[in-house]
Amino acid sequence: xxADDDDDPSTIRSIAVSPDDVVDAYAYSQxxxxxxxxxxxxxxxxxxxxxxxxxxxxxxxxxGAVHVRPADVIEPAVVSEYPDLESELDTADPDExxxxxxxxxxxxxxxxERAREAIVDAxxxxxxxxxxxxxxxxxx
Numbered sequence: 001x002x003a004d005d006d007d008d009p010s011t012i013r014s015i016a017v018s019p020d021d022v023v024d025a026y027a028y029s030q031x032x033x034x035x036x037x038x039x040x041x042x043x044x045x046x047x048x049x050x051x052x053x054x055x056x057x058x059x060x061x062x063x064g065a066v067h068v069r070p071a072d073v074i075e076p077a078v079v080s081e082y083p084d085l086e087s088e089l090d091t092a093d094p095d096e097x098x099x100x101x102x103x104x105x106x107x108x109x110x111x112x113e114r115a116r117e118a119i120v121d122a123x124x125x126x127x128x129x130x131x132x133x134x135x136x137x138x139x140x
Contacts, residue, residue, distance in 0.1 A: 006043030009066045009127045013046045014135035017073060019116040021052040026070035026115065027108055028054060030082060037067040040125075047137075066125055073136060075118040083107035 025036035039053035042064045071079050085104040092100055119138055124131040
């Protein structure tokens with residue numbers, strides 16, 4: 001495939017992302033069924049915009065889109081600090097569970113604030129030709 005082909009994601013040099021989209025996508029995937037990613041759709045060119053996309057069935061083969069996992073766009077140390085509710089709920093009585101859910105929602109909001117400031121400078125895209133590194137440009 002030629003390097004200038006509109007369907008070739010290796011032509012991408014940088015992707016612009018909204019920090020809100022990145023952290024919202026990560027939090028969504030932790031708290032809900034389905035998966036949220038940052039989606040880049042053809043035609044591809046040097047500078048692209050990645051937007052939040054939620055799905056249950058991966059359609060990248062049909063659309064030619066590239067999905068970037070939000071965890072790959074947030075610094076690993078911050079990703080690992082995402083608040084865990086399930087382990088606390090396993091041992092909680094019903095009254096305690098309500099308090100834990102409220103505390104968890106507050107912890108997630110605080111984590112999202114930290115994560116918005118922890119966007120990495122580059123990410124690898126998976127292409128047919130292998131991994132392709134691109135710069136991350138923050139919007140906003």
